Amino acid sequence: MNEKADTNTEAGSHRISTELSRNLRLLHVTMMGVGMMIGAGVFLGVGNAIKVAGPGGVILTFALNALIAMFTAMSYAELSSAIPKAGGAYNFARVGFGRGTSFIAGWMEWFASSVAGSLYAVTFALYTVNYLSQLGIINAEGFQLILIEKTVAVLIAGCFIYINYRGVSETGSLGVFFTLGQTATLIFIAGVGVYTVFVDPVRLENFKPFMPNGWDKLLITMGFTYVAFEGFEVIAQAGDETIDPRRNLPKAMIYSIFIVVFTYVGVAFAAIVGVKGVGMAPWQWIGSFGAKGFGEAISQLIPSYGNILVAITVIFASTSALNATIFSATRASYALGRDHMLPPIFAKLHPQKRTPYIALLFTGLIVILTAAFLPTIDVASSASMMFLFLFFLVNLCVIRIRRNMRDEMNYGFMMPLFPMPPLFGILIQAVLAVWLIHMSYIAWIVGPVWIISGIIIYHFYSRHKAIRTEDEIVVLQEEPIPEKRDYRILISVANPANAVSLAMNCYKFCKARKDKTEVEVINMVPVPPQVPLSDASKYSQIGEEAIGEAMLYLSSRGKFGSTMRYCRSIARGIVSAAAERKADLLIMGWHGHGKKGFTLGSNVDPVLERVTCDVALFKDCNQKKYLTVLVPYAGGPNADLTLEVASIMVEHDGGRIVVFNIAPPGAPTQDVDAFIDETAPKINAPRSLFESKYAISDKRFMTLLEEAKNYDLVVIGATRESLIKQQLRLSLPEAFALHHKKAFIMVKAKRQIKSLINRWL
Amino acid sequence: MTFDLIIGLILLTVSLSGVIIFTLWSRHIIERIHSGSPDTSKEIHENIINERKS
Structure with missing residues (x-):
C-alpha cells in the first residue's frame, strides 16, 4: 500500500x-x-x-x-x-x-x-x-x-x-x-x-x-x-x-x-x-x-x-x-x-x-x-x-x-x-x-x-x-495505485553523481518502446529507526539533488514522475516500491565494488534476489553510443532479457552485438545462432545486429574477462543462486562484475514463481 | 483444595475461551470492514449491533 x-x-x-x-x-x-x-x-x-x-x-x-x-x-x-x-x-x-x-x-x-x-x-x-x-x-x-x-x-x-x-x-x-x-x-x-x-x-x-x-x-x-x-x-x-x-x-x-x-x-x-x-x-x-x-x-x-x-x-x-x-x-x-x-x-x-x-x-x-x-x-x-x-x-x-x-x-x-x-x-x-x-x-x-x-x-x-501540531495529526489518506497503462520503468537514483547517466540510459528504453512507457524516478531516503518516517524530510537533501539531476535530463524529453520514499532499509524500500507500482523494469546504478559480507553490496544483493520485476543494473554506462556490445550466453531465464537490453543499448547505425558462448573442453557448445534466430523477432531487433562467437576453455571466467576488454559494453545475466549460496561460492556473473573494469549492465528477468511464504502472506 | 481447583479451572477455561472468541470475532469484523460492504463507521457499528441481536 x-x-x-x-x-x-x-x-x-x-x-x-x-x-x-x-x-x-x-x-x-x-x-x-x-x-x-x-x-x-x-x-x-x-x-x-x-x-x-x-x-x-x-x-x-x-x-x-x-x-x-x-x-x-x-x-x-x-x-x-x-x-x-x-x-x-x-x-x-x-x-x-x-x-x-x-x-x-x-x-x-x-x-x-x-x-x-x-x-x-x-x-x-x-x-x-x-x-x-x-x-x-x-x-x-x-x-x-x-x-x-x-x-x-x-x-x-x-x-x-x-x-x-x-x-x-x-x-x-x-x-x-x-x-x-x-x-x-x-x-x-x-x-x-x-x-x-x-x-x-x-x-x-x-x-x-x-x-x-x-x-x-x-x-x-x-x-x-x-x-x-x-x-x-x-x-x-x-x-x-x-x-x-x-x-x-x-x-x-x-x-x-x-x-x-x-x-x-x-x-x-x-x-x-x-x-x-x-x-x-x-x-x-x-x-x-x-x-x-x-x-x-x-x-x-x-x-x-x-x-x-x-x-x-x-x-x-x-x-x-x-x-x-x-x-x-x-x-x-x-x-x-x-x-x-x-x-x-x-x-x-x-x-x-x-x-x-x-x-x-x-x-x-x-x-x-x-x-x-x-x-x-x-x-x-x-x-x-x-x-x-x-x-x-x-x-x-x-x-x-x-x-x-x-x-x-x-x-x-x-x-x-x-x-x-x-x-x-x-x-x-x-x-x-x-x-x-x-x-x-x-x-x-x-x-x-x-x-x-x-x-x-x-x-x-x-x-x-x-508548537501547534494539531494539523500534523492527519489521518493519511490511502491513495490507490493508479491503473497501469503500459510499460512502467522505475529508476532508483541514489545520488546526483549517477542520476544523469541512469536517466540517459532509461531514455533509450523509452525510445525503444516508442514512448509507450511510464517512467518514475525514485530516491530512497533511509531513516534511522529512532526517527518516525513522517519526520524524514530532514534526511532528504541528497535525494532531492539526485532527483533534480535526473529530472533536468528527462523533463525536456517528456513527462516523468518522481518520488522520494522514506524507508528504514533501502533494499526493502526499492523492492516494495517496485511491487506496489507493478513496475516492469527497475533500473539501478552500481558503484562497481562489493562490500564485506555481500557480493555486489548491501543494497544491490537483496534487490536482485527479491525484486519481482525485470532489473537492469548499470555500471559506468556514461557513453552516449556503444558500438560493440558483448553478451555472454549460457542459456537460462535471463537470456532473452539480456539480448533485448543489448539491442536497446547498442548503436543501431554501425553497431554490433556479439553473443558469446564458452564451453569447457569436451562439453557441447550451446547453439547461439538458433537462440538469436528465435529471440531477435521477439524483441523486435534486426537479426543483422547480432553475431555469434564460441570459445572452448576450462577457465571460463578468465576467458570472458579477456574477451570483454575488446568491447564498449557487456550485458550479462545475473545469477539465480541465493545470497547464501553466493557467499559460499561466487557465481560467474558476479565474479565478472567485480573484476571487469569497463561499462557493463547486469540484468535479471522477473521471477515467475513467488516463494510459498510470500504467497501465504 | 478441590474448590480452588474447580474455580481455577473455570477461570482458566473462561479466560482462554475469551481470548479465542475475541480473536475470531475481531478478525471477522476486520475482514467484513475490508471486504468493502459497509462504508461509514456508523454502518459498521450498526452491523455489529445487528449481528449481536441476531
Missing part, C-alpha cells in the same frame, strides 16, 4: 512527491509485538509469580492477564486502524484529549519503554550470569553476584545504546526470524511439559496445593507480570511502515495476544510439572530461585540441554526486545522534543550518524540508572505500572474518540461489545495498579513521581512552548 505524505518538495523547478515506504507485512508486525512481549515477562514472571501465588496462581496469572490485555489490545487495534500513524498512545491522546494529555502519554511512553528496556537488560544479565555460574566460569555469591549481574546489565544496555547511536539497528526479516525461533523454542518446552505429564501423570500432583497463599495474591502477580503483554505500543509505532495498516495493525495486535497467551500458559505448565524429587513442594522450590526459577525448572524438565536452551532463548529474546525498546523510547522523547513539549534539543540529530543522539542519551541514562540501582522485582513492577497507566489512558481515548469523532474517523476495525472492553480494561487495570504496591512499593513511588514531574513540566514549560 502506498500513502502519500502531506508535503511535497521542490528540486529545481520540478515538484517531487514524497511517500513512506511500507514494507512490514502482517507477519512482521505480529512478530514485532510477540518479540516485545516475550522479551522478559515470562522468564522473570514464572519464578516470582509462583513464589507469591503458587502453581495454580501462575497459570491463572498469565491466562487472566491475557484476557484483560485483549480488552486493551482491542482499544489499540481500533485506534491504530483509525489513526495509522507512528506515535501510538501519544497520537491517540492528541486526537482524543488534546496537547496536555498527549504530553503525559508521550512522557509515560518514554519512561515505560525505557524501564522495560532496563528489565530486558536485567533479564539478560540474570540468565547469562546464572548459566556461566552453572558452567563454573563465575563463582560468586551474595552481594558479589548481584554486582556482577548489575554490571552485565549495564554493559549490555550500554552496548545497545551505542548500536542505536550508530543507527545500525536493523530489524525486519531477521527480527521475525529470531522471534519465530524464540516462540518455537518456548512452544517446544511447553510440548515437552505436556509429554512429561502424559508419560508420568503423577506430576500433576505438583499443582497441589493449587492456590496455597490465597486468591488475593493473584491480583499482585497479575499486576507484576502485566509487562509481559506490552507489545501493542510497538505495533502501533509501526503505523507508518506497515502495508495496509488499517487491516494489518489491528490484526497483529489481536494475533500477538493469542500467540503469547498459549505460549505463556504452556511454558508455565511445563515449568511446574518439570520439577521432581527436590525435597520440598515443587512450587516452593521454583519460587526459591526468584527470577531465575523458570530456568531452573526447565533444567529439571530437560536435564540434558534445558540450561543451554533457556540461556539461548533468553539471550535472543531479551536483546532483541532491549534494542526495540531503546529505539521506541528514543522515538517517544524525540517526538516530544520535535513538538517543543520538551526542549528542542531532544529532536537534534547527530550531524554524521543522523540519529537523535540527545534523546538517546537521556533514554540511555534512564535505562542504565534503573537497571543499575533498582532491584529486579522493582524494575519489573515499575515497568508494569507505567504500562498499566499508559493502557488506562488508551482505553479512555478509545471511548472518547468513538463517542465524539466516530463519523470523522475511517475505522479499519471497530471493537465488539463497545464500550464494555475498554471499561473493563480501565477498571481491572486500576485494581492491578493498586495491588502492585504489595509487590513493590518502590514502583508506587517511581511511577507517580514520574507522572507528577511530567505534569509540572507541562504546566511550566510545555504548555507555553509547544
